[in-house]
Amino acid sequence: MSDRARQAIDECRTIATMTEEPGRITRLFLTPPVRQVHQHLRARMENLGMSVHVDAAGNLRGLWTPTGASGKRLILGSHIDTVPDAGAFDGVLGVVLALELVESAARLHLPLALEVIAFSEEEGVRFGFPFIGSRAVAGRFDPSFLAHKDANGISIRQAIEDFGLDPNNLEAAIADQHAVGFVEIHIEQGPLLEAEDLSLATVTSIVGQTRLDLKFIGHANHAGTTPMHLRRDALAAGAEWISNVEALARRTEGLVATVGKLNVRPNAGNVIPSSVDLSLDVRHVNDSQRKTAVDELLVQAESISTRRGLTLQWTKKMDEPSVPMDERLTAFMASAIEAAGFPGKAMPSGAGHDAMIMAGRMPTAMLFLRSPGGLSHHPDETVREEDVEAALRVGEKFLERLAAEVR
Known part of the structure; x- marks a missing residue:
């Protein structure tokens, strides 16, 4: 098994130690451990030669711009918040693999700019209001949302301010108009891939x-x-x-x-x-x-x-509403799975993801990895090294195809 798959898994487990509750993985929107995650991922991004900033919604964003790239970019990423007593891979794995793919793109000399976003909030636990991070990037964050309060009476506005950010600058978080699409790699969070002994699947729609x-x-x-x-x-x-x-x-x-x-x-x-x-x-x-x-x-x-x-x-x-994934990017993903030598499968997602919000802004595709035992939102959540390696190989094939198309 490749070192990079093992390293990606180890990195997810390292990030899992950045939690509000010792012995349990709990990391809600803009709570103190989020700063630790930002510091960890920022160092990784900067080592890859990416320009890095945190937008007004608390999303950590890194941009890799290779020599000869056009003004177009592909956005990759997922979320870094968790449910209480979570597993180590929901959301975070998608961010870690996105950074691995930036490294692959540099090695392959792909002339396509890549932006990696670690979305600040997807689960909706702290405020009973999900997708704060991706709503901001997709231009779907209404200023009235800032009044939502958590169990302690702290509003989203105050949480953003307490984190040292300016909620009046949320419009600047909207995705670059030249983005050609968004891709999210995520664990399935269900039992279907394991039941069919498959590593991966393309996602056709989100319920x-x-x-x-x-x-x-x-x-x-x-x-x-x-x-x-x-x-x-x-x-x-x-x-x-x-x-x-x-x-x-x-x-x-x-x-x-x-x-x-x-x-x-x-x-x-x-x-x-x-x-x-x-x-x-x-x-x-x-x-x-x-x-x-x-x-x-x-x-x-x-x-x-x-x-x-x-x-x-x-x-x-x-x-x-139910959100279909982009047919063109999904076809690219399916052909990438085939080119990487894996059986193809297409399936809907029963879980909500940042991809369902981003799809309202730009063409969007998702790649699922097998969830052993069908477990997620649980401390025993895990992944297999061979599936992580498969996702990276498929991601590389996808980026090669897309880079050739958008020159």
Whole structure:
């Protein structure tokens, strides 16, 4: 196995030590360990002869401009934030491999400028609002977004300022108009490639997703003295509805629906819950089926709330349509896989990625690597050296083809 694949994996594990929680990988938007990651990656970029800066959204950006290059550039990258108690490769591997490909492009004397972006935020954990980094680069960051606050009452604006950046300069983060496209290399985060014993796949599209916050509001009362028929138990309503969410997803082909977050009040063992906050995440490659499912689940929530004498409140946090990848760049990626000697596979992505935001700005393609065990968003998340080497070989073939096309 090549040293570069092993080095890339080791680098991801080094970055994994830059965390808010010792013993766990947790790195949220513009928290202190992000400075460590920036310092580490900046040194790597500068050693590759790249010009480096951090934009107003906290994205670390390095530009490699070879002799003889035109004004056009390809953007490569992924995100460096994580979910709580994450794995070492989600997002970060795409940044590390992008830098490996800059090194390859220099070795191959490719006359194509490459910009590598380590996006500051993709997961949406800190502010309940995802894709802060790529929204800024794609020109899709509305100034009103700056008012979003985290659990400690800190707004996105304040977080940017506390990091030493100027939120009034976000327009300067928008991608260069001469960018010919964006490519993201990412672990699959699912079991399909492993089930077929394949290293890689091209991504045809990214499923649409809707995220909601819901609240069932009832009435707290004594757990021992309140008869069952007189209760207004918010958590019982939430539990009933969660079962309905699972049932709908199980009977709808291709639909996934998740309630992953609860906040119960007053959260005491001998008190009937007065309210419960729930998250809802619904995804499907077909936007019409996704919207139909969301509408049905809201009707069910209203019905449960009314029957139990509760009040329902809900807010839509995200509603992103299914995003197709660029056909031309995806075809280049498929031919690169073939040229590198690997079996071809094309598949949709069930997870959201920065690529779905960047696709609204420029032609975009994705390359998936196998996720052993289908694990991601988990500390046991890993990759295989042979798959990392395969991705690098395919990336080189892709860059050679693109460089020849854009001269």
